[in-house]
Amino acid sequence: MSSIIKFFVAPDNAAAASVVESGPGPGFESATYGNFDVWSTLEEWESLLMDRDLDELIAGEGPDVVSGDDTPLVLFVPSDLTKALADAGGEMLGRIAERWIELQSEDGEAIDDDLAHELVGEVAALAANAARTKSSLYCWIC
Numbered sequence: 212m213s214s215i216i217k218f219f220v221a222p223d224n225a226a227a228a229s230v231v232e233s234g235p236g237p238g239f240e241s242a243t244y245g246n247f248d249v250w251s252t253l254e255e256w257e258s259l260l261m262d263r264d265l266d267e268l269i270a271g272e273g274p275d276v277v278s279g280d281d282t283p284l285v286l287f288v289p290s291d292l293t294k295a296l297a298d299a300g301g302e303m304l305g306r307i308a309e310r311w312i313e314l315q316s317e318d319g320e321a322i323d324d325d326l327a328h329e330l331v332g333e334v335a336a337l338a339a340n341a342a343r344t345k346s347s348l349y350c351w352i353c
Contacts, residue, residue, distance in 0.1 A: 216249050217241045217351040218334050220341045224287065227349040228278035231285050234351045240340055241351075242333040247315075247322065249350055250274070253288060255314050256331075259307050260295040277349065288338075288348040296338035296348075304331050 217234055219241035221227040235241045253274055258265040277285040299307065308324075308331040315322045334348075341348045 215243065215245050215351075215353045216247070217243045218288070218337050219349055219351060220337055220344070220346050221349055222344075222346045224277050224347075227285050227287070227347070230351060231278040231283055234283070234353060235349075240337060242330070242337060244326075244330055247320070249286070249352055251318075252311070253286075253292065253350075255311055256296070256307065257289065257292045259310050260299060260303075261291065274350070279352075283351065283353040286350040286352065288350060290347065293338045293341055293348040296335040297342040299335055301332075304328075304335050307331055 215234070219227075219230075219235040219239045221230075221235070221239060230236070230239065254265065257263055274286040274289060277287050279285055305328065308328045311331065312322055312324060312327050315327075338348050340346070
């Protein structure tokens, strides 16, 4: 389980990798959360938003590690997931948050309803900004 998770927008992998030791600072638009499994979260969101089989996503390689070996590390959020988050409307994001809460509960993990909606919404806003600025979405884990 991660202790600090920051989703952030960066122009490219090199810029994203530069924050691996200290995390994204004020020069990066970011959203900070903690204590959830970001690997499974990205797979679950991709499955829900893009109607992909979750078991196949879990069996796959998962998000690309841009920098770091264990923790801290920087992950590249897949471009198709970033686009899907950016394109999703408020109603869709609400449904994704609700279903994500259910999936977490099935795995024995409780996530607060308000927090889940806030997190999905903030990450979607970051994804929209990444798409608008022709940048990418990343996740720093420490």
